[in-house]
Amino acid sequence: MQITALSGGIGGARFLRGLQQHLANENLDADITVIGNTGDDIWIHGLRICPDLDTVMYTLGGGSSEERGWGREGETFNAKDELAAYGVEPTWFGLGDKDIATHLVRSTSLSAGYSLSDVTTALCQRWQPGVRLLPMSNERAETHVVVDDPSGALDSSGAPMRIAIHFQEWWIRYRASLPAHEFVIVGIDDARPAPGVLDAIAAADVILLPPSNPVVSIGTILAVPGIRDALRSTSAPVVGLSPIVGGAPVRGMADACLTTVGVETSALGVAGLYGARTQSGILDAWLIDESDAHAVPAIEALGIPCSAIPLMMSDLDATAAMAAQALRVAGTHV
Amino acid sequence: MQITALSGGIGGARFLRGLQQHLANENLDADITVIGNTGDDIWIHGLRICPDLDTVMYTLGGGSSEERGWGREGETFNAKDELAAYGVEPTWFGLGDKDIATHLVRSTSLSAGYSLSDVTTALCQRWQPGVRLLPMSNERAETHVVVDDPSGALDSSGAPMRIAIHFQEWWIRYRASLPAHEFVIVGIDDARPAPGVLDAIAAADVILLPPSNPVVSIGTILAVPGIRDALRSTSAPVVGLSPIVGGAPVRGMADACLTTVGVETSALGVAGLYGARTQSGILDAWLIDESDAHAVPAIEALGIPCSAIPLMMSDLDATAAMAAQALRVAGTHV
Numbered sequence: 292m293q294i295t296a297l298s299g300g301i302g303g304a305r306f307l308r309g310l311q312q313h314l315a316n317e318n319l320d321a322d323i324t325v326i327g328n329t330g331d332d333i334w335i336h337g338l339r340i341c342p343d344l345d346t347v348m349y350t351l352g353g354g355s356s357e358e359r360g361w362g363r364e365g366e367t368f369n370a371k372d373e374l375a376a377y378g379v380e381p382t383w384f385g386l387g388d389k390d391i392a393t394h395l396v397r398s399t400s401l402s403a404g405y406s407l408s409d410v411t412t413a414l415c416q417r418w419q420p421g422v423r424l425l426p427m428s429n430e431r432a433e434t435h436v437v438v439d440d441p442s443g444a445l446d447s448s449g450a451p452m453r454i455a456i457h458f459q460e461w462w463i464r465y466r467a468s469l470p471a472h473e474f475v476i477v478g479i480d481d482a483r484p485a486p487g488v489l490d491a492i493a494a495a496d497v498i499l500l501p502p503s504n505p506v507v508s509i510g511t512i513l514a515v516p517g518i519r520d521a522l523r524s525t526s527a528p529v530v531g532l533s534p535i536v537g538g539a540p541v542r543g544m545a546d547a548c549l550t551t552v553g554v555e556t557s558a559l560g561v562a563g564l565y566g567a568r569t570q571s572g573i574l575d576a577w578l579i580d581e582s583d584a585h586a587v588p589a590i591e592a593l594g595i596p597c598s599a600i601p602l603m604m605s606d607l608d609a610t611a612a613m614a615a616q617a618l619r620v621a622g623t624h625v
Numbered sequence: 626m627q628i629t630a631l632s633g634g635i636g637g638a639r640f641l642r643g644l645q646q647h648l649a650n651e652n653l654d655a656d657i658t659v660i661g662n663t664g665d666d667i668w669i670h671g672l673r674i675c676p677d678l679d680t681v682m683y684t685l686g687g688g689s690s691e692e693r694g695w696g697r698e699g700e701t702f703n704a705k706d707e708l709a710a711y712g713v714e715p716t717w718f719g720l721g722d723k724d725i726a727t728h729l730v731r732s733t734s735l736s737a738g739y740s741l742s743d744v745t746t747a748l749c750q751r752w753q754p755g756v757r758l759l760p761m762s763n764e765r766a767e768t769h770v771v772v773d774d775p776s777g778a779l780d781s782s783g784a785p786m787r788i789a790i791h792f793q794e795w796w797i798r799y800r801a802s803l804p805a806h807e808f809v810i811v812g813i814d815d816a817r818p819a820p821g822v823l824d825a826i827a828a829a830d831v832i833l834l835p836p837s838n839p840v841v842s843i844g845t846i847l848a849v850p851g852i853r854d855a856l857r858s859t860s861a862p863v864v865g866l867s868p869i870v871g872g873a874p875v876r877g878m879a880d881a882c883l884t885t886v887g888v889e890t891s892a893l894g895v896a897g898l899y900g901a902r903t904q905s906g907i908l909d910a911w912l913i914d915e916s917d918a919h920a921v922p923a924i925e926a927l928g929i930p931c932s933a934i935p936l937m938m939s940d941l942d943a944t945a946a947m948a949a950q951a952l953r954v955a956g957t958h959v
Contacts, residue, residue: 337671337733367701373726377751388722392707399671417711 295495299508304350306501309610330511338394352418434458467544500531506548567594629829633842638684640835643944664845672728686752768792801878834865840882901928
């Protein structure tokens with residue numbers, strides 16, 4: 292069985308770990324390909340940082356911090372403190388000392404002419420995440436956020452000056468608290484799916500959308516020209532799991548992202564954002580939390596088959612059960 | 626008073642700290658310019674590393690490890706261990722996590738087009754070493770060592786294959802234990818003294834050669850076209866302090882370097898290597914350790930005024946006394 296998943300960072304990585312656990316529990320043989328979001332990648336201090344790829348790699352490879360969800364277990368931040376002591380910006384990015392090694396290997400390899408795909412494969416040689424991890428694209432396409440200038444500057448008409456800041460600055464430095472007018476993925480028009488991405492969608496037996504951020508993680512992957520069309524034309528069922536439970540994101544600040552794109556922060560809202568495959572969208576099925584069961588009729592009215600199940604990834608067993616349900620509704624009944 | 630010193634790493638840095646202590650003890654106002662060796666600079670993992678400049682900067686700025694002499698106090702080596710776990714070479718370089726911040730700032734600044742002089746000045750803004758620290762050159766000119774291939778490979782005639790390895794590999798990985806046939810400073814012919822270097826030599830009231838490695842530290846600085854001539858033509862007295870005491874280097878492996886260039890490892894040998902200014906050399910005076918007093922006549926026979934004094938930098942007071950003596954024999958009698 293070939294399973295292809297689109298993934299952001301923490302939520303996606305934890306779901307994938309549950310998926311692996313389920314497959315192991317049931318002694319099932321399946322190849323998993325993960326198409327990772329690179330829209331929140333950033334160059335900092337000369338280092339190419341791919342937060343979502345690394346979170347998947349570290350989490351599935353057994354090296355991530357369970358407490359934080361991102362970065363490395365037993366991490367230190369001495370280089371970060373020193374960079375701040377030198378007064379060089381940015382100081383708000385959580386650049387760990389162990390993590391820097393990953394970024395150094397990546398950055399020198401990219402400088403030597405290797406593609407991000409190649410570099411990701413090379414890094415995974417060490418981590419053995421048990422999945423084939425592909426960046427959504429080898430082209431640079433980074434999400435930026437249009438906000439009112441936090442300095443309070445006004446334009447010539449006296450209105451707040453709008454500026455675009457990198458997604459990471461908005462997310463980490465401002466904790467998504469600056470109202471976002473718009474997300475702009477700089478370079479997305481020229482981005483192509485990385486080698487293997489379209490094949491992994493076309494050849495899959497099932498495609499999963501883990502409970503990742505639907506706007507700045509999954510949404511960014513979908514924005515790479517060709518990927519949405521591939522999802523719409525694949526013969527594999529596309530099954531999504533809601534990252535919104537009870538009107539709030541399980542983790543992270545997806546509510547701020549949904550508000551920006553005019554979507555209600557609810558399991559129904561996200562279902563509508565993705566849309567039914569039968570109606571120009573991508574979903575063949577949608578799983579929502581049991582606490583949101585009241586929304587099932589409204590979601591099915593959108594043309595999306597919907598089931599309400601426990602969707603809290605409280606532990607590995609609970610997450611494995613979610614993955615099992617996702618495969619079940621995909622009709623694979625494994 | 627304008628004091629200009631040529632310096633390698635640990636020995637030079639510790640002597641300079643003693644010099645500062647002496648000036649403070651005597652309440653003397655002097656500007657110190659340090660011309661630092663950059664011949665053992667190296668690019669590792671995409672980072673530009675300047676071991677001698679950093680040792681001077683950290684030591685005089687109060688941030689160096691007293692125990693090791695190089696690198697930072699309270700240093701961690703997590704990134705280094707991780708790089709080794711990725712299997713990327715070199716693994717033998719002592720790349721500390723705090724230290725990496727310095728290299729990141731330097732590397733990104735160099736990539737942005739700043740000169741090594743500018744970057745060094747910028748880094749020193751934080752450390753406030755109390756000296757003006759100049760690289761010997763802004764051009765890359767790195768010392769390499771010609772050795773028999775450690776793999777035992779033979780050339781077509783059956784003789785050991787000779788290869789050139791970077792000085793740092795010879796020094797750190799092999800602890801200078803591979804017999805060196807020759808030192809080759811790649812790029813030295815095209816290197817120019819960094820801005821300020823020739824002026825600092827010409828305008829000095831006294832020039833000091835601390836007890837640094839006479840071959841791969843001071844010798845490399847002297848190899849930058851124009852610097853030796855400047856030392857020979859300055860009106861300032863040039864006073865050196867022997868790094869060799871009792872036939873052995875006080876610290877480091879200068880004996881292996883001296884052997885390579887055919888110079889006896891002795892205070893006399895190094896004096897002869899530098900030579901008397903009156904006889905096409907650069908020294909106006911040479912200080913040797915009291916335990917080597919027997920060599921004074923032979924050194925003076927070379928045309929170099931020589932005094933035997935305590936030359937062990939056992940503590941700051943002892944080092945300050947050495948600096949005081951150096952200034953005294955320079956005829957400044959301060």
